[in-house]
Amino acid sequence: MKPPTDRGSLALAAYVYAVLAFIIVPLVIVIPMSFSQNDYLTFPPSGFTLKWYSEYFDSRQWRAATWLSVQVALLTALFASVIGTAATYAMIRGRSRLVTAFQILLIGPIIVPHIALAVGLYLFFQTIGLSGTIPGFVLAHTVLTLPFVVFTMAAALGKVDANLEAAAMSCGATRFQAFRLVTLPLVLPNLVSSALFAFIISFDEPVVSFFLSGVRQKTLPRRMFEDIEQNLTPVIPAIATLLIVLSILILLGAQVLRSRSVTRIASQ
Amino acid sequence: MMEARRSHFWRSDGRRLSGLSTLLLLLPFFALVAFVFVYPILQLLVISILEPHPTSENYARVVENPVHMRVLLRTLWTATLVTALSVVLGFPVAYYMSRAKGTVAALVAVCVILPLWSSVLVRTAAWSFLFQRNGLINSALMSLGLTSQPFKLLYTQSAVVIAMTHVLLPFMILPIYGALRSIPSDYARAAAVLGATRLRTFLEVILPLSLPGVVSGSLLVFLTAIGFFITPALLGSPQEMMISTLVSKQIREVLDWPFAAALVGVLTVFVTLLAVIFSKTLRFDRLMGNAS
Amino acid sequence: MLKTGWMWNSAAVVLASVLSGALPAAAEKLEDQLVIATTGGLMGNTLAKYFYDPFQKAKNVEIVPVAIEVPDQWARAKAMQRTGKVEFDIVTATGPDLVGRTDMLEKIDCAKLPNVQKFGVSDACQPYGVARTTGGxxxxxxxxxxxxxxxxxxxxxxxxxxxxxxxxxxxxxxxxxxxxxxxxxxxxxxxxxxxxxxxxxxxxxxxxxxxxxxxxxxxxxxxxxxxxxxxxxxxxxxxxxxxxxxxxxxxxxxxxxxxxxDTGYMAVLKGAPDLKAAMAYLDFFYASSDAHVPFMRAVNYATASKSAIELLKPEERNLYATSPENYEKxxxxxxxxxxxxxxxxxxxxxxxxxx
Missing domain, CATH: 3.40.190.10 (Periplasmic binding protein-like II)
Incomplete structure (x- = not known):
């Protein structure tokens, strides 16, 4: 692209940066608010204190909610990446007539509004005792994160030459050994990055958690929602700041993994 | 189209898996989706027509009660506004992104993708701080002397539309970006060689070819906006209630589950129909591929 | 063996019912725990300080507080009763709830709550609830x-x-x-x-x-x-x-x-697993007027304790709904x-x- 010299290009650039500011400012604004000394939110924030961070880390309830979310997100990442990779592998290497059904069921949980799924699961899990339990959250979040895993892994597995596996198998390896020794190392960075994304989706998921949370078992987003409505203090911007940092770390991690996967597959 | 997508994504070559192994590998996926997605949604639809007794009453209430129709129409209208605003804000960004290189491109990409992976709740809360009567927007307007009285922003329809646009904008930008990237650069060059101005090249070559991306992004934004819960719940006013808030009220306050199920049923069927009609333009693979 | 066991049991039941008429509820064996659902934050914390902790000490019953908004509480209570697994004992009800949701609530025998009779205002005990806090x-x-x-x-x-x-x-x-x-x-x-x-x-x-x-x-x-x-x-x-x-x-x-x-009542959910402890708590709530004064100052609401409002300074009384001057309005x-x-x-x- 030539450097923008004419008026049209400048106008376009100005417009684009205004939109980018619109995107970024709300994320940045929470940071100064988290250091405010007032007990309630005002702008501009006054003074500087770290007490809201220590309140978050010291509170048993916030810690419990965070720990629950961490457990759920870790298990979700594990299940989603294993189930998703298995299914993707089957779709790519198999001779299945289930392609259409697979695609519909994969996309369904993204298309159907989360409020619908949340209400459905609320009524269903309540009757079988899964409501407000870790398995309940994990099952629900796994379904929500599978599409991300499958699409990431489909792109990665599609790039791996199937003849490599075939060669390994003609040397006597079983299918599973061929996958484990040849294909898996090649797509491992993608697998880890899709697990990272599954983790963060689950960790931040508000709607299904809102309905599935029990009276004692509450995920972090559900606790935050309650505090925003019932007890709004700068603890919320403090947690928001921590969550944004977490998102940035995960994106960076995924980026590093992605660059590694490109070099690996390219150099095979 | 379907075949083309299949060959791209589910490409089968080399030595194929046996039918049995394929089935075994797919089993966890299908079992999970059946148990946690298909069954609860179906159960909801069953409740809506069988409780308190086999009846169409719950659906009749959705259609006949003007309150519910208003909420339904307002939801569609809000989703339309959000979609339109997303196109207007998102297209130039996608266009700029598709032509940028190096650091600029990376910077723009980060700005677009970072929000996608940060919590919806965080972003909604941030907007509620911005919209407060003594929040950043009003403080800025007043210190610039643009207004002497603070505006009422929080708990309005505009607040909901702006915040939802903010949350959904990446879903618009990424598909358009994908479409723009897939236009071979020769086309623009060819048009230039043939003497077209840049504006004409854009209007007659780039724009038509990027339309599938626009349609795909619009659908994604529209479909997601219809069922949006968190943002209207925190920033909206009951005077401008959206359907998800109504569902939540029915479930959690009025305790009328069959009617809530009927509302959800209407929503689900409507969204599914739209998705089926436009199934060919919805390119999830493109979105997911670019989002990470 | 079986027969004697049955006889002993029924004798115990008879004895217990005779005793419970004559003695305060404390004589009964209470359950080990009591689940109380009410709003969290200031209200929940202050209740814990002035009522839950003393009750735990006095009766050796562990109180499990559940912080929940009232509408959500009813939604969950309904779901629990629908599936037959009731987890809450005491719930928070408003005046109309005591009339409109009687099918979900346990009937309260005011005669068995002597402290409420003695220390509460005349309408503190209702057929389906005991007044907790009154405001406007x-x-x-x-x-x-x-x-x-x-x-x-x-x-x-x-x-x-x-x-x-x-x-x-x-x-x-x-x-x-x-x-x-x-x-x-x-x-x-x-x-x-x-x-x-x-x-x-x-x-x-x-x-x-x-x-x-x-x-x-x-x-x-x-x-x-x-x-x-x-x-x-x-x-x-x-x-x-x-x-x-x-x-x-x-x-x-x-x-x-x-x-x-606007009075908030404590009501007992039908099918409550810890029924006796729940009733004992309702009575205990009014047993000590001393706890009511700091409680009222902290939560900014008046309880229905007759004696507590008199313990407040006159100018302080007017901040509460139950002061004679305000109650009239x-x-x-x-x-x-x-x-x-x-x-x-x-x-x-x-x-x-x-x-």
Missing amino acids: MLITYNTETFKNKAPKTWADFWDVKQFPGPRGLPDTGDSDWWVPVAALLADGVKPEQLFPLDINRAYKKLDEIRPNVAVWWKTGDQVQQIMRSREVVMAMSYSGRALAVVKEGIPVAMSWDQAIR LVKPDFAWIGEHRNELRERWMAWLTR
């Missing part, structure tokens, strides 16, 4: 905006010429009758002639104020926020929340004139009528609000 839905206003003339009544709340500025009204809990009641009072209906409510007249009056309502608040915290940030200059508020804002030093005052009485709603007309009230409210 009152007018709270910004004293800087209304320096010269302060609004007092609901007619003033409606009078946007004399008292201009954005208003706040509730869209939560019992707003489906609070707000119509305020509208009728603003329209000149006498408090004693309110019931049965003339709903059409109320909504006609509500149309007048609608354009001036800037916020329909959803939680007690929110009404505090909008008064602080001046999102509104006048609001209908829980008296306790208004008092909390006053104590923060914000220029806000409240008017008890025509405040609508309170509008006492007809809970039976509201309970019976709940669906109608709710539908009309929703229809009007979302119009």
Whole structure:
């Protein structure tokens, strides 16, 4: 692209940066608010204190909610990446007539509004005792994160030459050994990055958690929602700041993994 | 189209898996989706027509009660506004992104993708701080002397539309970006060689070819906006209630589950129909591929 | 063996029922735990300090507090009763709930709660609930905006010429009758002639104020926020929340004139697993007047303890709904009528609000 010299290009650039500011400012604004000394939110924030961070880390309830979310997100990442990779592998290497059904069921949980799924699961899990339990959250979040895993892994597995596996198998390896020794190392960075994304989706998921949370078992987003409505203090911007940092770390991690996967597959 | 997508994504070559192994590998996926997605949604639809007794009453209430129709129409209208605003804000960004290189491109990409992976709740809360009567927007307007009285922003329809646009904008930008990237650069060059101005090249070559991306992004934004819960719940006013808030009220306050199920049923069927009609333009693979 | 066991058991039952008539509930063997559902935050924490902890020590029953908003609590209670796995013992109910939700609640035998009889005001014990805290839905206003003339009544709340500025009204809990009641009072209906409510007249009056309502608040915290940030200059508020804002030093005052009485009751859920402990707690709540005074100061609501209000300083008394002066000004709603007309009230409210 030539450097923008004419008026049209400048106008376009100005417009684009205004939109980018619109995107970024709300994320940045929470940071100064988290250091405010007032007990309630005002702008501009006054003074500087770290007490809201220590309140978050010291509170048993916030810690419990965070720990629950961490457990759920870790298990979700594990299940989603294993189930998703298995299914993707089957779709790519198999001779299945289930392609259409697979695609519909994969996309369904993204298309159907989360409020619908949340209400459905609320009524269903309540009757079988899964409501407000870790398995309940994990099952629900796994379904929500599978599409991300499958699409990431489909792109990665599609790039791996199937003849490599075939060669390994003609040397006597079983299918599973061929996958484990040849294909898996090649797509491992993608697998880890899709697990990272599954983790963060689950960790931040508000709607299904809102309905599935029990009276004692509450995920972090559900606790935050309650505090925003019932007890709004700068603890919320403090947690928001921590969550944004977490998102940035995960994106960076995924980026590093992605660059590694490109070099690996390219150099095979 | 379907075949083309299949060959791209589910490409089968080399030595194929046996039918049995394929089935075994797919089993966890299908079992999970059946148990946690298909069954609860179906159960909801069953409740809506069988409780308190086999009846169409719950659906009749959705259609006949003007309150519910208003909420339904307002939801569609809000989703339309959000979609339109997303196109207007998102297209130039996608266009700029598709032509940028190096650091600029990376910077723009980060700005677009970072929000996608940060919590919806965080972003909604941030907007509620911005919209407060003594929040950043009003403080800025007043210190610039643009207004002497603070505006009422929080708990309005505009607040909901702006915040939802903010949350959904990446879903618009990424598909358009994908479409723009897939236009071979020769086309623009060819048009230039043939003497077209840049504006004409854009209007007659780039724009038509990027339309599938626009349609795909619009659908994604529209479909997601219809069922949006968190943002209207925190920033909206009951005077401008959206359907998800109504569902939540029915479930959690009025305790009328069959009617809530009927509302959800209407929503689900409507969204599914739209998705089926436009199934060919919805390119999830493109979105997911670019989002990470 | 089996037979003697049966005989012993029935003898114990007979003995227990004889004793329980004669002795306080403490003589009975209580369950090990007690699950109490009520709002979290200040209310939950203060209850724990002044009532849960002493009860645990005195009766050796572990109290499990569940922080939950009242509507959500009913939703979960309904789900529990539907599936037969009831987890809550004591729930929080409003006046109309004690009439409208009797199918979900355990009947309370007031004769077996001697402390409530002795220390509570006369109507503290109801067939389906025991009064916990009483406040009022009152007018709270910004004293800087209304320096010269302060609004007092609901007619003033409606009078946007004399008292201009954005208003706040509730869209939560019992707003489906609070707000119509305020509208009728603003329209000149006498408090004693309110019931049965003339709903059409109320909504006609509500149309007048609608354009001036800037916020329909959803939680007690929110009404505090909008008064602080001046999102509104006048609001209908829980008296306790208004008092909390006053104590923060914000220029806000409240008017008890025509405040609508709002009593929170403790009720026992039907099928409660720890029924005896629940009943013992209801009685225990009124056993110590000393605990009520600091409790009232902390939560900004009055309990129905006769003796506690007298222990307060006279000028302090006027901050609470149950002071003789304020109690007289309170509008006492007809809970039976509201309970019976709940669906109608709710539908009309929703229809009007979302119009």
